[in-house]
Each structure stands twice: as structure tokens, then as C-alpha cells.
Amino acid sequence: MEKAPKSLRLHIGLFGRTNTGKSSYLNMITGQSVSITSPFCGTTTDVVEKTMELLPLGPVVFLDTAGMDDTSPLGITRVEKTKKALASSDIALLILENGIWSEYEQTLLDACTLQKTPVILIVNKIDQAPPDGKWLERLQSFSVPVLVASCCDGNRERYIMDLKKALIELYPEDYLSSDSILCDLLPPTKDDLPLVVLIVPVDMQAPKGRLILPQVQSIRDCLDHNAAVSVVTSEDYPRFLTMLNTLPDLVVCDSQVVDQMVKDTPPSVACTTFSILFSRFKGNIEVLAEGSGRLSNLREGDAVLIAEACSHHPMQDDIGRVKIPRWIEENCGPGILIDSCAGKDYPTDLEKYSLIIHCGGCTLTRREMLWRIEQARAKHIPITNYGIAISVLRGVVERTLSPFPDALLAYKKTLIAVDSKDLG
Ligand code: SF4
Known part of the structure; x- marks a missing residue:
């Protein structure tokens, strides 16, 4: 303990x-x-x-x-x-x-x-x-x-x-009665154990000799709910699938390889990302999915806050400081201002942002993550999470949100609202 x-x-x-x-x-x-x-x-x-x-x-x-x-x-x-x-x-x-x-x-x-x-x-x-x-x-x-x-x-x-x-x-x-991170997404057990495949990166940014908290907690969640779990790297994942007699019931990957996972995973298999799982476990997935709709109409001069709940020394090609800003520019065009914050320093002057993109918040309590979401909502600032935003920016959100129909609906509704506003 x-x-x-x-x-x-x-x-x-x-x-x-x-x-x-x-x-x-x-x-x-x-x-x-x-x-x-x-x-x-x-x-x-x-x-x-x-x-x-x-x-x-x-x-x-x-x-x-x-x-x-x-x-x-x-x-x-x-x-x-x-x-x-x-x-x-x-x-x-x-x-x-x-x-x-x-x-x-x-x-x-x-x-x-x-x-x-x-x-x-x-x-x-x-x-x-x-x-x-x-x-x-x-x-x-x-x-x-x-x-x-x-x-x-x-x-x-x-x-x-x-x-x-x-x-x-x-x-x-x-x-x-703490909620499950992912096991409620599995089919009810009959004779066979449900199988979850976790795709984790083992690269420069992965901590040496250990897994990070969302990965460890997901493994523990599977064991707690009598599900079998396999852990593979994204490079080995396609080969691993060919070794299986039956398809997995759920595949979860790190957001950075989400497009590759979607490409490699048969359409009948549910798949999502750790960050999306944590958007539900720690926060409010519907609100965060709704917020991601704002990515479709960011314009030059808009400011985006990228918030991480823990502080770490940024590595080359850092997800929050390099990759997400790059994908935003590729999707929305140049001139979007990006701010970032880390650890406990969540700003109070949120009103200057057009969108907040928050990490999975694995080191926060659920209450604290919900409070951060509430701070944004109180100021009418859309807020989303890394996993959902990256899925939107990589064009695979319909697939990665499909295990969460209400969240997918919330995302689609915002898109319709944004479209009609742009037309109007
Ligand atoms: S707190 Fe956020 S940035 Fe830190 S490990 Fe967890 S999800 Fe990643």
C-alpha cells in the first residue's frame, strides 16, 4: 500500500x-x-x-x-x-x-x-x-x-x-467501487478468456526498465477482471496478430502510433488508445470528445494550451511540445499559437485560449482532472485530451472512439454545429 x-x-x-x-x-x-x-x-x-x-x-x-x-x-x-x-x-x-x-x-x-x-x-x-x-x-x-x-x-x-x-x-x-479502465469494453466471458493486446512503445521517450502508469494500471485492470493481456511493441504487433488463433477482443496503443494500429487492426476488432481510456477513467470522455470538434475550425492567431499533469524533461520529438503542434499546423494551417504547462501549474487565465488539449492525467486524481475540465467549461473554453485530439488530427477518431458510442456522438454533434456556424 x-x-x-x-x-x-x-x-x-x-x-x-x-x-x-x-x-x-x-x-x-x-x-x-x-x-x-x-x-x-x-x-x-x-x-x-x-x-x-x-x-x-x-x-x-x-x-x-x-x-x-x-x-x-x-x-x-x-x-x-x-x-x-x-x-x-x-x-x-x-x-x-x-x-x-x-x-x-x-x-x-x-x-x-x-x-x-x-x-x-x-x-x-x-x-x-x-x-x-x-x-x-x-x-x-x-x-x-x-x-x-x-x-x-x-x-x-x-x-x-x-x-x-x-x-x-x-x-x-x-x-x-472504482470503475474499470477497460474491462467493461470486453464481451461477457463465456468459456474463453477475453484477450486484450496492449501496444507500447519502447523508444527513446519510454522510461528505462519500466512501463508508465497507464500501461501498468491497464494490465492490472485486465488481471483483476480475468482477462488475458499481451503486451507488444508496435513493430511486433502485425507479426503477433498472425500468431493468434482468435482475434483479440480489444487493442490499445500509445497515441503516437494510433494511425499504424488502426491500419494493422482488422476492422472487426475494437481498438483505442491509453489516453482515450484515461479520458474516461479520470475525466469526462463525452465533454473531452465534444471539445475536440474545435480542432476543425482553428484559425491563424488562435491560441491552444497543451497541458500535461506531470513535468518531465522534454525529449526530441516530444509529444506535447513537438508532435501535437506539428499535427495541428498540418491540419489547421500556420499561425496557431501554442502554449504549454506542466505539473500543478494549470493556468487560471484560460479565457485567452481557443482550445485546451490535456494529457491523460494519469498522475491526477479523478477529482482534480474533473476540476480542470470544469475550470475550462466555466469559461466556455473547449477542452479535449491527447488521445482524442491525436486521433482527430490523424483521421482515425471514428475508429478509436467507436468503443464509446456516446463520446463519438458528442464529437459528431460538435462537428455538425461547427459546420453550420461556418456556413451561417
Ligand atoms: S500525467 Fe499526463 S503527461 Fe504525465 S505520464 Fe500521465 S498522461 Fe503522460
């Missing part, structure tokens, strides 16, 4: 005013000095992450944030990071100063309600003074769990139990 990828861990964010003891509370719960603490305001300057196994919940990651009332010179940057941490939290712990409930706390609670993030209110430092009964009653009227805590009164075990109990009550359903 200690090795569970961060994106599959329950994200628990700690929020509150500066110096309410968020870091001390986290240190008390984890039993370690994860965050630096001091009596001075603004000691936590960045989001501090701590992964741990919190039984019986399983693998979690705590996000210790700077207070949103941070008015120090670097405060604005910290507050932005804290807001992003709120967007990626599955559950928020709002740490309170005894006796204080002001507009600040109400705003945080309202933000959680708006984002449908479950909240636990924690009255900290009760060793300094017992909380006033009337004030506690007010907190309880918000219909969210209210806990009390102290880092120095010797009741650590009790506070940990209280927190675990509250977390279990609020545990988001999608963590209890």
Missing part, C-alpha cells in the same frame, strides 16, 4: 487560518514531523504532502496547506496553491481556532459545498481552553462532522480514532 500511486490515494486536505495548528495536527495524526511548526503565522509556505496507510481506509495522502488569509509578501502565490489543493482534495479538514467562525471560515465551507467536497470541522488546541457550548452548537448546525483535538493533552489515540471514524463516514463512493 505504501507504493500505491499518489493518484489512487484518497486526498485529504487540511485548511484553515494561518496558525490554527494545521501542521501540528497533521504531525499528531501521522506521528511524524511532516510539517514544520512554529508559533509564527505562515510557517507552512507551500503545500506539504504526506502519504501514509491509514487503516482501515487504505492509502491516503494528506495535503497540509498555507492559510488562505496569508498576507505575507509571498501570500498570493501560497493562496493560489492552497486553492488548487482544495480542488484536488477528496475530503477537507477545516481546522478552527477555538471560538472563531467568521466570513473566512464560511467562505471555505461554501467553497467545499460548491465543489461537493465533504468537510470535517476540527476545533484545535482545546487544551488551551474548552470550546464554548453555544459556539459548538453553531458548528453542529452546519450538518458536517465536528471534532475536537489537541496536540499536547495526551489524547492522541482518541483524536486519531475520531478522525478515522469521520473519514469512513464520508469516504467518497468512487473510492469504494
Whole structure:
């Protein structure tokens, strides 16, 4: 469990005013000095992450944030990071100063309600003074769990139990019954095992000695659902097909070789890409398919944001920085401005873009990816994903989206809308 990828861990964010003891509370719960603490305001300057196994919940990651009332010179940057941490939290712990409930706390609670993030209110430092009964009653009227805590009164075990109990009550359903990445696309099993073929590149850009997360998770998904899975390189794929007695039930490839896969795969066999699978697993495939329609009418001067959720050193012929821009130019003509961002730095000024093309987001939680999609939608900016965009640009989208009829329909509807707008 200690090795569970961060994106599959329950994200628990700690929020509150500066110096309410968020870091001390986290240190008390984890039993370690994860965050630096001091009596001075603004000691936590960045989001501090701590992964741990919190039984019986399983693998979690705590996000210790700077207070949103941070008015120090670097405060604005910290507050932005804290807001992003709120967007990626599955559950928020709002740490309170005894006796204080002001507009600040109400705003945080309202933000959680708006984002449908479950909240636990924690009255900290009760060793300094017992909380006033009337004030506690007010907190309880918000219909969210209210806990009390102290880092120095010797009741650590009790506070940990209280927190675990509250977390279990609020545990988001999608963590209890996680969706399959691809196995629901397979025919129901009779006597034979369904067969999935994964085409993975083993080239300069592939990490040495290992597979990347979407590939590993897809293999595990097949094993979890009693499907046989074969992994081949794109060069070996045609020869591998000739060795089989029966055709595969599903073929999945890296987006960069999608046109080759479509060419080599018999028309009766369903095929798609890892990135498209992740557009559904992490995000909203219909919305992302709809967004890809914008590729058909990009014009000179339009700006496109290419967003990746992890940062890596760009290699020669990098997919996000070189290949997608090149394919956009080939399809849409010159003069389209391309910006890129990586890691946690998802921009807030999205309105300047005509289209956002996001990677599969395998290192993000589903909640965080959905939040990114929502940020674009709130500003009416079409957003799509690498796999869908590349399939459109390579002319094979009808094939790679065919396992997802609703998404294919969403894509086609946008095309019709774009056509009639252009005619009109
Ligand atoms: S770029 Fe996106 S899809 Fe690719 S490994 Fe990073 S987070 Fe995962």
C-alpha cells in the first residue's frame, strides 16, 4: 500500500487560518514531523504532502496547506496553491481556532459545498481552553462532522480514532467501487478468456526498465477482471496478430502510433488508445470528445494550451511540445499559437485560449482532472485530451472512439454545429 500511486490515494486536505495548528495536527495524526511548526503565522509556505496507510481506509495522502488569509509578501502565490489543493482534495479538514467562525471560515465551507467536497470541522488546541457550548452548537448546525483535538493533552489515540471514524463516514463512493479502465469494453466471458493486446512503445521517450502508469494500471485492470493481456511493441504487433488463433477482443496503443494500429487492426476488432481510456477513467470522455470538434475550425492567431499533469524533461520529438503542434499546423494551417504547462501549474487565465488539449492525467486524481475540465467549461473554453485530439488530427477518431458510442456522438454533434456556424 505504501507504493500505491499518489493518484489512487484518497486526498485529504487540511485548511484553515494561518496558525490554527494545521501542521501540528497533521504531525499528531501521522506521528511524524511532516510539517514544520512554529508559533509564527505562515510557517507552512507551500503545500506539504504526506502519504501514509491509514487503516482501515487504505492509502491516503494528506495535503497540509498555507492559510488562505496569508498576507505575507509571498501570500498570493501560497493562496493560489492552497486553492488548487482544495480542488484536488477528496475530503477537507477545516481546522478552527477555538471560538472563531467568521466570513473566512464560511467562505471555505461554501467553497467545499460548491465543489461537493465533504468537510470535517476540527476545533484545535482545546487544551488551551474548552470550546464554548453555544459556539459548538453553531458548528453542529452546519450538518458536517465536528471534532475536537489537541496536540499536547495526551489524547492522541482518541483524536486519531475520531478522525478515522469521520473519514469512513464520508469516504467518497468512487473510492469504494472504482470503475474499470477497460474491462467493461470486453464481451461477457463465456468459456474463453477475453484477450486484450496492449501496444507500447519502447523508444527513446519510454522510461528505462519500466512501463508508465497507464500501461501498468491497464494490465492490472485486465488481471483483476480475468482477462488475458499481451503486451507488444508496435513493430511486433502485425507479426503477433498472425500468431493468434482468435482475434483479440480489444487493442490499445500509445497515441503516437494510433494511425499504424488502426491500419494493422482488422476492422472487426475494437481498438483505442491509453489516453482515450484515461479520458474516461479520470475525466469526462463525452465533454473531452465534444471539445475536440474545435480542432476543425482553428484559425491563424488562435491560441491552444497543451497541458500535461506531470513535468518531465522534454525529449526530441516530444509529444506535447513537438508532435501535437506539428499535427495541428498540418491540419489547421500556420499561425496557431501554442502554449504549454506542466505539473500543478494549470493556468487560471484560460479565457485567452481557443482550445485546451490535456494529457491523460494519469498522475491526477479523478477529482482534480474533473476540476480542470470544469475550470475550462466555466469559461466556455473547449477542452479535449491527447488521445482524442491525436486521433482527430490523424483521421482515425471514428475508429478509436467507436468503443464509446456516446463520446463519438458528442464529437459528431460538435462537428455538425461547427459546420453550420461556418456556413451561417
Ligand atoms: S503527461 Fe499526463 S498522461 Fe503522460 S505520464 Fe504525465 S500525467 Fe500521465
